[in-house]
Amino acid sequence: MAFITVDGSVTSYCDSADIRDKDQRIFDSNEIKFADAPNTPTTLDEYLEDLAVKSTDRINQKIRSSAKWRQYLGVTGQGIDDFNNIPAINPNRIVSRQADFSDMTAYYALKEYILPKVADFGDELSPEVQKIQYYENKFNNLFEELLDMWDWYDREGDGIDDEDRMVSFRTNRRTRNKRATTRVR
Numbered sequence: 001m002a003f004i005t006v007d008g009s010v011t012s013y014c015d016s017a018d019i020r021d022k023d024q025r026i027f028d029s030n031e032i033k034f035a036d037a038p039n040t041p042t043t044l045d046e047y048l049e050d051l052a053v054k055s056t057d058r059i060n061q062k063i064r065s066s067a068k069w070r071q072y073l074g075v076t077g078q079g080i081d082d083f084n085n086i087p088a089i090n091p092n093r094i095v096s097r098q099a100d101f102s103d104m105t106a107y108y109a110l111k112e113y114i115l116p117k118v119a120d121f122g123d124e125l126s127p128e129v130q131k132i133q134y135y136e137n138k139f140n141n142l143f144e145e146l147l148d149m150w151d152w153y154d155r156e157g158d159g160i161d162d163e164d165r166m167v168s169f170r171t172n173r174r175t176r177n178k179r180a181t182t183r184v185r
Contacts, residue, residue, distance in 0.1 A: 003091070003098060004049070010091035012056045014102040016048035019114070022106045023131065026114065048109070055108040056091070059101075059143075063089045068147040089153070097152040104142045111135035 004012040020027055027044065063069050064086060073087065094101060111132050119128035146152065 003094075003101075004052070008092075010056075010094070012049065012052040013059070013091070013098070013105040014052050014056075014109075016045040016052065018102050019048045019052060019106045019109050022103075022110055022135075026118075051109045051113045052105055055105045055112070058112070059105060059108060060089050060091065062143070063147070066147060072150055072153075093154045093157060094152055095154045097146065097149075100142055100146060100152075104139055104146070107135045107139040107142070111139060 002015070003010045004015055069089065070086060115128050115132045115135070119132060120126040121129060123129065
């Protein structure tokens with residue numbers, strides 16, 4: 001469960017072994033014919049690592065598009081000048097909970113890329129469709145947990161300190177009473 005880096009830059013949060021460990025039976029029973037892939041990889045591990053890179057990119061985009069990422073940028077003082085140009089997450093600055101990111105990437109690869117190849121979507125009770133739903137739930141729960149905590153990201157690259165954490169923060173909300181609208185902090 002180590003991040004895959006190329007030239008000092010994180011390209012994937014998991015490797016092929018992490019994906020295999022989540023559901024080894026798919027690969028043991030040869031349910032998926034990887035030789036039929038459009039760009040036939042030389043090995044199954046190479047194919048799974050390509051899917052891990054693809055999954056990592058999608059997870060980074062999901063984080064970037066989340067309201068909690070924009071909120072984190074505002075709380076830590078980075079701010080957002082242009083909503084069309086929101087800064088991307090830097091995978092090299094993920095300094096803790098790396099095992100959770102590896103798990104999340106494996107769940108994403110299984111639910112989006114691997115299991116749909118063999119799923120019988122005509123039968124909602126088929127085991128593959130059930131597994132897709134299972135991994136979807138696991139992914140969503142872990143994704144939300146990580147976005148709620150923010151105890152894993154080092155915004156400035158100097159180690160995690162109180163400025164990097166978004167544990168306690170206040171949001172502005174408006175309340176309305178009979179006489180006026182007031183702003184509560």
